[in-house]
Amino acid sequence: MAPSTEMRADAEINGHQKAYEIGGAGGGFEMEATDLKGRKFSLPVDSEHKAKKLKLYSFAAPHMRTFHLSWISFCICFFSTFAAPPLMPVIRDNLNLSKGDIANAGIASVSGSIISRLLMGTICDLVGPRYGCAILIMVTAPAVFCMSIVNGPTGFILVRFFISFALATFVSCQFWMSSMFTSKIVGLANGLAAGWGNLGGGITQLIMPLVYDLIRTSFGADDYVAWRLAFFLPGVMHITMGLIVLILGQDLPDGNYRQLQKSGNKISDSFAKVLYCAVTNYRMYIFALTYGFCLGVELTVDNIIAEYFYDRFDVNLHTAGIIASTFGLMNLVARPLGGVSSDLIAMRFGMRGRLWILWTIQTLGGFFCIILGITNGLVPSIVVMLVFSFFVQAACGATFGVIPFISRRSLGVVSGATGAGGNVGSILTQLLFFSSSRFSTEAGIKLMGVMSVACTTVILFTYFPQWGGMLCPPTKATEEDYYASEWTRDEQAAGLHLASLKFAENAKGERGKSRLVASAAAPATNL
């Protein structure tokens, strides 16, 4: 999302308007194109038939329908991955779990997706995001149903591991958005889809205890039977959504992969070179680490918070679930706002502003995590938790305001590595702070906050020669220098880097207002 985009953010973000529209700066020429079959698109599109606008209240095929199918599938996968934590007080008694078992299951629940996310990118490339999403969601449904038949810690850990494969729908979601929306709007579309998908982690904390209670009271089922039956809900949601995606979804604005002949406009790159380019960029490692302390912390808290409130404050399962759900539900606004704030600050201060705001938001998140660990009352804890959740989730959004600029050639690998870093962060925090009885849960939360603040400081080391870093000013290097340097001399001679140059031109906005004005006033230099 280049900051030079005019966000016709008719702050008519007030809901009084019928359609919530956010437009790209493509002022005049909004063509009402038709797809290959001659049907009109309901949104203005570019030459690739990608939409230039986002109409959130519309379900029109193909663009907005894709948007809704993607985020809802992702939401359902989050729902089932975190369906066990709110029922943990019952499950831990039924399966005789120890604290270590619960922590291992929590770690397993964020590990499976590391593997599946790596595979998902390739699957989407080969068969399309529609099949990728539907196949994944329907193949993980048996894992969800298996939760109803587990007998002990081993089974529980294994099932949570296999269910977590479903979180790879994040990749198919982002991939699908990139096929349907232009580059100016894709950042926002992805941010909303990711944020609303993460909502699933909050919704599940609310719904699962309700379903459990309903089964217990209406059908008079035993506690240990009721929670098993409750898992049929996410399972059935998987099957239903998978079928809906297959029936209603399509890979590209013009149709499905198999139906279309791909026109060879896209230059295919060598995977080894793309990987090398990513692996040698130190910024990838910085953001993989820091994402571990915003998304990672969010995933960890999704796993422990309901049990925390149940045990520490003696509220019942129902109430603990409601409180825990508010954490995840903040994603509705927090994550998109994080992305928006990154864009807004970039308009004035460029990339340096993005880095500063990311560091600030994430450090505040860590700070409030520490406070949560030392708060003793129920109501103050809830308030602190809400503030904490806002900052942590906004940090996730702000991170993806920076990621697109780290590398152009290896954007996929960098994004993937960042996502994986998020999961690794969750594994690390659960392992260190919540798996042994050495710390109480509140002490664990406090220490997690401390580690979060400490690890976020590595953002200080990020430096872009053309834009500067948090503490260091930029050099005279240009965006073209930076992005072209990802290609070798030979590749540049062959003209393979032209797309990167185009991106570099668009990325000039990251210089910030003062430098942009200065460079506009100065005489034009030859490239």
Added chain:
Amino acid sequence: MAFELLQCHLRILFLWLVAMALVLAAEGGVLFSSLEETMVVTADIQGQNWTDGPRIRTARVGDDHMLIKWALNSTLTGLGVDREYTTVKIRLCFAPISQVERGWRKTNNDLRKDKTCSIPITSQKYTTEGNFTDWTIRRNVPGASYFVRVYVSDVNGTQLAYGQTTDRLKTSNLIIIQPITGRHLSIDVASVVFSISSVGALLGFLIAEFRRMK
């Protein structure tokens, strides 16, 4: 005007803080170490004779009953120790072996925070002759090692004394309760059926689409 509003907010905040402080101050509960063990409690599993059977007994949820008898220690009768005893609460408590690595069952000297005896059995009025209760083990009792404890409280609910079926170290006379699994054949079958239908629906759809493409 803004200043008055600020003053008003500060006053409300101050009052709230005072209220919270009072609430928190009132929270302190009775300490277990201050209670005297004046009651004698026995727990029998129907059909199992505990004097000559093994020291650790097992009971199955849903099948077995527990007969719990409690009374004031006979050496203390007539001394007026039970002047204020009003209610007797009988609870099932986790033995230390079942508390390992399970912080949600942790023993805390402050009875308000103590989670050892989190499973209530019943509540009875105190009588000098003692009483008994026949308890069918509830179906949501987890599998673990237990002992039975009674707390005697006064008219306000403040604990005054206790009695338990085990010794101070909580290692003898334990009862192992075997829980229900919660699994039923119908759930297993439904689980398998749904799983197969998920994969089957997917394959069917893919095959149908593949055929149509040709």
